[in-house]
Amino acid sequence: MNPVRRFFRRYVLSTVGLLALLLAANVLLIVGLLVLWEATPPRESFSITAFCGQLSQGPDGWQASAEAAAMLDPGAWAMVLDPDGNVVWEYQMPDALARHYSAGAVAMLSRWYLEDWPMTVWAQDDGSLVAVAQPKGSMVKYYLAMDKGYFGFLSMLFSVVVYANLLLIVALFLHSARRVEKAMGPILNGINSVAGGKPVHLREDGELAEISAGLNRAAAYIARKDNTRADWIRGVSHDIRTPLSVILGYASQLEEDPALPEAARAQAAVIRRQSEKLTGLVADLNLSTKLEYALRPLELRPLDAVELARQAVTEVLNGGLPEGYTLTFAEAEPGARLTLAGDPALLGRMLANLVHNCVDHNPGGCAIEVGVGPAAGGVLFTVTDDGVGLPPEKLQSLNRGAPLPSTQPDAPHAAEHGLGLRIVRQVAAAHHGRLSFAAAAPHGLAVRVWLPKR
Amino acid sequence: MRDTMDGLDRSILIVDDEAELLEMVRGVFLRAGYRQVLTAADGPQALALCAASRPDIVILDVMMPGMDGFEVLRQLRRHSSVPVLMLTARGEAEDKFTGFACGADDYLAKPFLPRELLFRVQAILRRSAPSGRRVRLAAAEVDLENAEAHRGGEVTPLTAKELLLFRKLYENAGRIVTTGALCAAVCGPVWQGYESTLATHIRHLREKLEANPSKPVSIVTVKGLGYRLELPGAKGAAR
Numbered sequence: 089m090n091p092v093r094r095f096f097r098r099y100v101l102s103t104v105g106l107l108a109l110l111l112a113a114n115v116l117l118i119v120g121l122l123v124l125w126e127a128t129p130p131r132e133s134f135s136i137t138a139f140c141g142q143l144s145q146g147p148d149g150w151q152a153s154a155e156a157a158a159m160l161d162p163g164a165w166a167m168v169l170d171p172d173g174n175v176v177w178e179y180q181m182p183d184a185l186a187r188h189y190s191a192g193a194v195a196m197l198s199r200w201y202l203e204d205w206p207m208t209v210w211a212q213d214d215g216s217l218v219a220v221a222q223p224k225g226s227m228v229k230y231y232l233a234m235d236k237g238y239f240g241f242l243s244m245l246f247s248v249v250v251y252a253n254l255l256l257i258v259a260l261f262l263h264s265a266r267r268v269e270k271a272m273g274p275i276l277n278g279i280n281s282v283a284g285g286k287p288v289h290l291r292e293d294g295e296l297a298e299i300s301a302g303l304n305r306a307a308a309y310i311a312r313k314d315n316t317r318a319d320w321i322r323g324v325s326h327d328i329r330t331p332l333s334v335i336l337g338y339a340s341q342l343e344e345d346p347a348l349p350e351a352a353r354a355q356a357a358v359i360r361r362q363s364e365k366l367t368g369l370v371a372d373l374n375l376s377t378k379l380e381y382a383l384r385p386l387e388l389r390p391l392d393a394v395e396l397a398r399q400a401v402t403e404v405l406n407g408g409l410p411e412g413y414t415l416t417f418a419e420a421e422p423g424a425r426l427t428l429a430g431d432p433a434l435l436g437r438m439l440a441n442l443v444h445n446c447v448d449h450n451p452g453g454c455a456i457e458v459g460v461g462p463a464a465g466g467v468l469f470t471v472t473d474d475g476v477g478l479p480p481e482k483l484q485s486l487n488r489g490a491p492l493p494s495t496q497p498d499a500p501h502a503a504e505h506g507l508g509l510r511i512v513r514q515v516a517a518a519h520h521g522r523l524s525f526a527a528a529a530p531h532g533l534a535v536r537v538w539l540p541k542r
Numbered sequence: 543m544r545d546t547m548d549g550l551d552r553s554i555l556i557v558d559d560e561a562e563l564l565e566m567v568r569g570v571f572l573r574a575g576y577r578q579v580l581t582a583a584d585g586p587q588a589l590a591l592c593a594a595s596r597p598d599i600v601i602l603d604v605m606m607p608g609m610d611g612f613e614v615l616r617q618l619r620r621h622s623s624v625p626v627l628m629l630t631a632r633g634e635a636e637d638k639f640t641g642f643a644c645g646a647d648d649y650l651a652k653p654f655l656p657r658e659l660l661f662r663v664q665a666i667l668r669r670s671a672p673s674g675r676r677v678r679l680a681a682a683e684v685d686l687e688n689a690e691a692h693r694g695g696e697v698t699p700l701t702a703k704e705l706l707l708f709r710k711l712y713e714n715a716g717r718i719v720t721t722g723a724l725c726a727a728v729c730g731p732v733w734q735g736y737e738s739t740l741a742t743h744i745r746h747l748r749e750k751l752e753a754n755p756s757k758p759v760s761i762v763t764v765k766g767l768g769y770r771l772e773l774p775g776a777k778g779a780a781r
Contacts, residue, residue: 329631330560332653337566340656341573367653392734395722398767405767406717408657417766425734 092276096269103261134159136210140218143168143177150177163223165205169194171215181221199231271296278303285381287311314381321377325370332370336363361410368444372507375437379514386431386518393426393467393539394419397460400439412453415443420461420468428467429542430519438515441508442471442535448508450475454532466521466540474532478525486525489513512537549667552598553578557588557614558629559606567601570656571663585609589617597624599666601659604630604641615644625666629654665713677712679760680774681753684708691750698750703728707743711761711771720768744769 142156150168157179160166168177173194175187185203186193194217196202198209205221206229212218234242271294278288278300288307290300342348342356378384401417409415439458446456454475461468478486512535516523521539528534554571556579558564564581571579580595582588584606592600600618604611615626627648628641641649647669648662677684682693686709689700700708710727711719725733725740748755762770 326631329652330563334560334562334566336653337563337570337656341566341569344573363653364655370653392722395720398720398722402718402720402764402767405764407655419766 092269092273092280095276096265096273099268100262100265103265104258107257107261134161134164134208134220134222136208136218136220139166139220140210140212143218145214145216152177152179160220161223161226164221166218166220168212169217169219176216200229275299275303278307282307282310285310285314318377318381321373325374328366328370332363332367336360336367339363369507372441372511376507376511376514379511379518386434388429388431391428391430391432391435393428393469394424394460396430396432396435397439397458397469399432400436401443401458403436404440404443410447410453413447413450414455416455416457418457418459420459424462426460426462426467427541428539430539431515434515434518435539438512438537439469439471441512442537445508445512445535446471446473446475446533449533452476463538466538469537469539470534471537472528472532472534474528474530477527477532480527483525483527549598549664550575551577552667553580553595554599554601554663555580555582555588555591555595555597556601557582557585557606557611558601558603559583560603563603567659570659574660585611585614585617588614592618592622592624596622598670599663600624600626601663602626602628602646604628604632612640612644615641615646619645625670627659627662627666661717664715668713668715669709677708678774679751680772681760682751684712684751686712693751693753700747700750701743703743704747704750707740708747708771711769715771715773718764718768718770722768724768 139156139159142153142159144151144153152166156166160179165180165182166178167175167181169189170176173189173191175181175189178187189197197207197219198217201207202219202221204224206224206227207219207221209217209219274290275296278290281288282303288303290304292301292304294300339356339360343353343360345353345356348356375384398417401415405415443456443458446454450473452475454473456471456473459468459470459472461470513523516537516539519539520542521537524536524538526534526536554576556564556567556571558567558581561583564583568579568581578597580591580597582591585608588600588602591597602611602614606614611628611630615628618624618626625647626645627650628646629650629652630641631652638649647666650659650662675686676692677686682691684691684700686705689702689705691698691700706728707724710724721737721740722733725736728740728743729736744761745755748758748761751760752758760772762772764770
């Protein structure tokens, strides 16, 4: 999945998670506080039925037990009304209050207050009414009554508002996340492209215009630097070509001039050989730079691997091998048709470079064999020589990707001159191939390049 | 007309703004035995020389001040089909395509080896051989126009495929031509599976051209790679 999409998917999921957490926290808080309230030691709350239990009607009228008085809060008072509304028993009842209450007054006080005393009433079996007044201001009394249809509507309204709000929160959040994604997406993709060395140009508008502009500048800077370097190499290699042609041309002519002494012709041959090396180097440098900065696109096409190797070997042979070297070609399975998708020019160059490496690293001459054959899921090219080879530790470091070290003993710092090999690596990598180095028997170097069929 | 040492009697025009390179290339052809080697330092001079001397081949530098090589080639192509080999200091693929699109016959990137230049010029000259030319081999002569092999007093016709094959080898005389390239010359880009038929054609050619077909000296097998046509006295001439 695209990392940007992955990031926003995680962002949305984490926010939904946070919302769920918030909801859960609220529920937990409410439940927790309620539990805590219930768990606190029960406050002595007045119970009218318990109070009634402490009252009794004897022959001398109503009697209260000693506990009954204790049950009342300080400042509270109590009375008992008979069915006619007369006070037949009282306890600490203020004198200013009436001792007879009409049915209407009883209805009022049982529901609300009596002269601001909040009242609690309980009807007895005999029709009398026990009324207890709590201290003024100690109690809140509300009376709720409404039409059933209206109550249904109100509860529906409440649920609708709650759910609509929840939906709206989710929708607004998703919308906002989408906006952020739209603004951030190109920038994150741009960063990815810059990291991958691809060109980037973002639109410089909206709230994040400055960030886009900064990224554009960074990408342009990197591209300019790459181009400058590639241009520089191209320029140098271009300017070097004409003088090199003249040197090569005259050196060749001097080398073949029968009128010159043998020693002079030998010197001309050295100039010609070194100029040829320089020619190869210029071409390698140019190609390596192009591959490095992806300035040369791969031209993949179906190839006959055997013919490709034949062409590469033939070109080296037609170009002329120095004395002391032989180059042969071998098919692991003669007649087998080996096809692969590749860039013929690059693959040919890769094989030629490997052959030239054998020549460069064996100044005393050697026999080189280029082989081609089928291998698991692809084609295996081998370039083997019977030269000096390399010590095991060098082979190991080569297989880890190190440049090819010089084998020439007079190189003071054992300078690495692996440009030709660098191209081999680049070409193999561009074709998703593998490169390995091994010792050849009884001596020499064997380079294997495996390329997938694709 | 007989092929005398790869058409050394034919005229060559070399165009380059670099005087020293021009002189060097002229020297390469003179030493190789060519007798008519003309030079021009810029586009207009080259066009004038082409019109006046009608060279058999033009070697044209791409990067020249004023009129570049592509422009010279475009103007040249309006009234001439002379073979043109482009020389460039760039060697980039786009240059190659532009060159071929303008009507170039071949393309060589600087720096080049004199023998490579000589070989390319010889190959082009062989392709554009005037009619009636004969190719002299060690034991026979091949009449390219009439598709005939002359050995001793005996004249044998060459089949169309044998002629195609021989032309390909002749254009690249002295060099190895791979089996694939030869098959492609005979039956086009999809040649896989044709290798054994190619071997039969080669055997027939040898029977017509070699003194001893079992020990060929003109059409030589290069093991695993292909074949090479050897011209008498031409060994090392490309160097």
